[in-house]
Amino acid sequence: MANVGGFFKNVMSEMRKVSWPRRKELTRYTVVVLATVIVMAVFFGLVDLGISQLFRWYLDL
Known part of the structure; x- marks a missing residue:
């Protein structure tokens, strides 16, 4: 149990040493991630x- 407490x-x-992003940076990063996900979803959907459509066309020949 002493090991768990030390952990x-x-x-x-270590968490105190982390450089956390400011609210403005976090918002910008979030928007970039969401925009990227949306663009990729639309791309892969298309x-x-x-x-x-190609498979349907090929199978109807």
């Missing part, structure tokens, strides 16, 4: 739709 003490010590 959490070390964790708290690619999937295109491939599906």
Whole structure:
């Protein structure tokens, strides 16, 4: 049990050293991540739709 207590003490010590982002930075990073996810979802959705249409066209020949 002493090991567990020492572990959490070390964790708290390291967490104090972390440089946390400011609110403005965090908001900017969040917007960038969400925009990237949306763009990639639309891109892969369109690619999937295109491939599906190609397979339907090929199978109807």
